[in-house]
Amino acid sequence: MTWGFETRQIHAGEVVDAQAGARITPVYQTAGYVFDDFEDAVGRFAEKGERLVYSRHANPTNVVAERRIADLEGGAGALLTGSGQAAIFTTIYSLASAGDHILATSSLYEGTKQLFRGNLARQGLVFDFLDAEAPDAEWLARITPRTKAIFTESIPNPKNDIPDVDRLGGIARRAGVPLVVDNTVATPYLFRPIEHGADIVIHSTSKWLGGHGAVIGGVVVDSGRFDWRAQADRYPQLTRSPRPGVPSFAEKFGTGAFLPFAVTLANDYGPTLPATSAFLLLLGIDTLSLRVERHVANAQRIAEWLDAHPAVRSVDYAGLPGNAYHERARRLLPLGAGSVLAFEVRGGREGARTVIDALELVTRMTHIGDVRTLAIHTGSTIHSKLSEEERVSLGIAPGLIRLSVGLETPDDVIADLDQALARI
Numbered sequence: 001m002t003w004g005f006e007t008r009q010i011h012a013g014e015v016v017d018a019q020a021g022a023r024i025t026p027v028y029q030t031a032g033y034v035f036d037d038f039e040d041a042v043g044r045f046a047e048k049g050e051r052l053v054y055s056r057h058a059n060p061t062n063v064v065a066e067r068r069i070a071d072l073e074g075g076a077g078a079l080l081t082g083s084g085q086a087a088i089f090t091t092i093y094s095l096a097s098a099g100d101h102i103l104a105t106s107s108l109y110e111g112t113k114q115l116f117r118g119n120l121a122r123q124g125l126v127f128d129f130l131d132a133e134a135p136d137a138e139w140l141a142r143i144t145p146r147t148k149a150i151f152t153e154s155i156p157n158p159k160n161d162i163p164d165v166d167r168l169g170g171i172a173r174r175a176g177v178p179l180v181v182d183n184t185v186a187t188p189y190l191f192r193p194i195e196h197g198a199d200i201v202i203h204s205t206s207k208w209l210g211g212h213g214a215v216i217g218g219v220v221v222d223s224g225r226f227d228w229r230a231q232a233d234r235y236p237q238l239t240r241s242p243r244p245g246v247p248s249f250a251e252k253f254g255t256g257a258f259l260p261f262a263v264t265l266a267n268d269y270g271p272t273l274p275a276t277s278a279f280l281l282l283l284g285i286d287t288l289s290l291r292v293e294r295h296v297a298n299a300q301r302i303a304e305w306l307d308a309h310p311a312v313r314s315v316d317y318a319g320l321p322g323n324a325y326h327e328r329a330r331r332l333l334p335l336g337a338g339s340v341l342a343f344e345v346r347g348g349r350e351g352a353r354t355v356i357d358a359l360e361l362v363t364r365m366t367h368i369g370d371v372r373t374l375a376i377h378t379g380s381t382i383h384s385k386l387s388e389e390e391r392v393s394l395g396i397a398p399g400l401i402r403l404s405v406g407l408e409t410p411d412d413v414i415a416d417l418d419q420a421l422a423r424i
């Protein structure tokens with residue numbers, strides 16, 4: 001495929017509707033698909049995945065969105081899920097069983113950490129968090145025969161502490177485990193983790209991919225490159241035959257074994273994305289590059305303005321030259337460091353309360369990647385269950401406010417922040 005990103009976000013994976021010739025992918029709002037006759041039903045059940053059976057397993061609207069996102073990420077295939085959390089859960093459950101271990105970077109979306117430390121730990125999975133900047137030797141020392149993946153995010157929020165994905169990819173290869181990257185905040189327009197050594201990419205499509213704050217969703221993208229058979233004992237679910245006479249996923253699909261296995265797992269657990277949501281997701285992806293370009297330009301402008309404001313102690317945005325991650329962002333994210341930033345106001349928690357309560361245009365809300373600019377005091381909400389010590393170690397100061405910069409006229413957002421900051 002030689003088309004550019006903008007062409008592919010509109011056309012990749014499209015299938016022109018055979019019946020009416022609809023130009024835009026229709027919503028196939030159906031639970032199931034008609035079997036022509038007895039033998040057709042037998043055939044469809046025998047070759048699950050190629051012909052449609054039931055919408056928990058596959059749906060034509062979803063299939064187009066899956067092919068489109070896989071193409072934009074440079075992956076071999078993708079699986080839509082009902083939310084970003086479901087994408088993470090499906091990925092981890094496909095790779096690891098009770099007693100297995102996942103090694104993750106310590107700066108992650110708090111909901112992911114809650115899932116890891118809470119319900120997945122309850123099922124016997126073991127999670128370990130390590131500073132992304134720890135030396136290679138420390139990372140490798142944490143890998144055991146039961147380690148099944150390294151998990152990270154390409155742009156963690158709210159701190160913008162961008163990990164060196166190329167280096168983590170190298171560590172994962174040496175350890176013989178896949179690198180899983182949550183690429184939600186970067187989007188494939190700004191960063192494609194597979195080009196930097198990732199094996200599996202996940203997104204909350206609720207954010208910039210959908211882009212309008214209208215719909216929850218998630219996706220798992222497989223690079224199709226990991227050699228599961230070279231790690232046969234580590235991934236028996238992929239490399240061993242499930243029943244006598246039945247080939248293993250790796251025998252059947254080679255390095256592409258992960259995705260069909262994840263599809264069967266999703267079919268069992270049922271975190272299906274509704275076709276109407278896949279339709280809205282496709283509408284969002286049509287304009288992804290345009291939106292992200294503007295999100296980034298607005299974020300850069302607002303970050304620079306905040307950085308110069310006397311009521312602001314500091315700004316966490318890797319697009320700012322003084323930021324500790326600026327050089328890495330320039331290398332990994334030449335088109336911009338995303339559009340989520342955090343700023344610490346003077347006056348601690350009370351200062352933050354004053355600013356949050358005074359906002360008139362900016363929305364008080366927990367979400368990112370919306371067309372609207374959203375603000376939240378994460379210390380008293382998203383990070384409220386952590387101890388003060390944990391918050392300090394993550395850089396969540398009492399006066400820290402997260403901003404997901406939207407697509408309004410930036411001067412209007414700045415004017416709103418200005419009147420709010422003036423009250424401190």
Ligand SMILES: Cc1ncc(COP(=O)(O)O)c(C=O)c1O
Nearest residue numbers: 083084085109182184204206217
């Ligand atoms: C980086 C990241 N990953 C995953 C998720 C979870 O996605 P969802 O809310 O779609 O379940 C979020 C949600 O905020 C997120 O910010």
